[in-house]
Amino acid sequence: xxxxxxxxxxxxxxxxxARLVVTVAARSAGLPDERIEDxxxxxxxxxxxxxKSHVRHAVSAPIRLIFGTSNPGFxxxxxxxxxxxxxxxxxxxxxxxxxxAESGLGVTLxxxxxxxxxxxxxxxxxVQMRFSLTQNGIDARPPCAT
Amino acid sequence: xxxxxxHRKEGDRTVLEVGGEVDVYTAPKLREKLVELVGxxxxxIVVDMTKxxxxxxxxxxxxxxxxxxxxxxxxxxxLVCNQERILKIFRITGLTKVFPIHDTxxxxxxxxE
Numbered sequence: 001x002x003x004x005x006x007x008x009x010x011x012x013x014x015x016x017x018a019r020l021v022v023t024v025a026a027r028s029a030g031l032p033d034e035r036i037e038d039x040x041x042x043x044x045x046x047x048x049x050x051x052k053s054h055v056r057h058a059v060s061a062p063i064r065l066i067f068g069t070s071n072p073g074f075x076x077x078x079x080x081x082x083x084x085x086x087x088x089x090x091x092x093x094x095x096x097x098x099x100x101a102e103s104g105l106g107v108t109l110x111x112x113x114x115x116x117x118x119x120x121x122x123x124x125x126x127v128q129m130r131f132s133l134t135q136n137g138i139d140a141r142p143p144c145a146t
Numbered sequence: 147x148x149x150x151x152x153h154r155k156e157g158d159r160t161v162l163e164v165g166g167e168v169d170v171y172t173a174p175k176l177r178e179k180l181v182e183l184v185g186x187x188x189x190x191i192v193v194d195m196t197k198x199x200x201x202x203x204x205x206x207x208x209x210x211x212x213x214x215x216x217x218x219x220x221x222x223x224x225l226v227c228n229q230e231r232i233l234k235i236f237r238i239t240g241l242t243k244v245f246p247i248h249d250t251x252x253x254x255x256x257x258x259e
Binding site: 012013015016019037040041044045048051052105106108109112113 | 170207235
């Protein structure tokens with residue numbers, strides 16, 4: 001995917017900046033206002049997971065975001081970390097969730113907010129998310145598929 | 147936008163007004179405030195999220211942590227939220243079944259559950 005690349009130091013203080021920059025790019029690409037909030041959440045969660053992974057494993061390398069229009073009609077964002085990544089828990093039944101756990105909600109939110117999401121391992125973890133630029137996106141092929 | 151936290155007593159309730167962005171960077175401040183309030187004996191807490199601009203999973207985790215803390219003292223933690231974008235986050239994560247969520251502060255204060 002062609003797009004703008006952003007490298008962020010592995011510090012959670014930069015999550016807000018990533019959110020801001022990607023939001024501006026998505027607006028100019030034509031993502032509808034009602035989807036901007038979904039994008040903000042999904043990007044924040046993916047970036048936060050990547051940064052936390054680097055911090056946990058003492059990786060000082062930056063995390064990498066690439067974002068822009070992909071295929072006709074989609075705004076895509078990929079977040080790549082160089083650490084060992086995180087375990088993308090499968091979609092879960094919220095009724096059966098163990099509420100004693102205060103973490104683990106991030107991946108649930110990414111899946112809930114993006115139109116398509118794929119978790120790949122390519123060195124580190126790559127989270128690829130797509131958001132339809134039209135209201136009724138129908139192309140839901142996994143973005144990692146080649 | 148920075149996180150803002152202000153609390154006051156309303157009868158037997160403690161209202162914590164949260165404003166701005168609650169994310170992985172700012173949520174620890176919210177956690178500290180909730181721990182402090184519970185430590186001071188405030189077990190009936192209403193978190194007013196009317197002015198929250200952004201909430202992520204870390205913020206949700208902190209609220210769940212606060213709920214567990216007050217429940218260990220037979221207390222309660224309810225939320226005031228009328229913004230669809232924030233409510234959606236609670237719905238997707240199933241947390242609408244965990245927290246009492248009210249449209250207005252008055253409604254939350256009148257709830258005697």
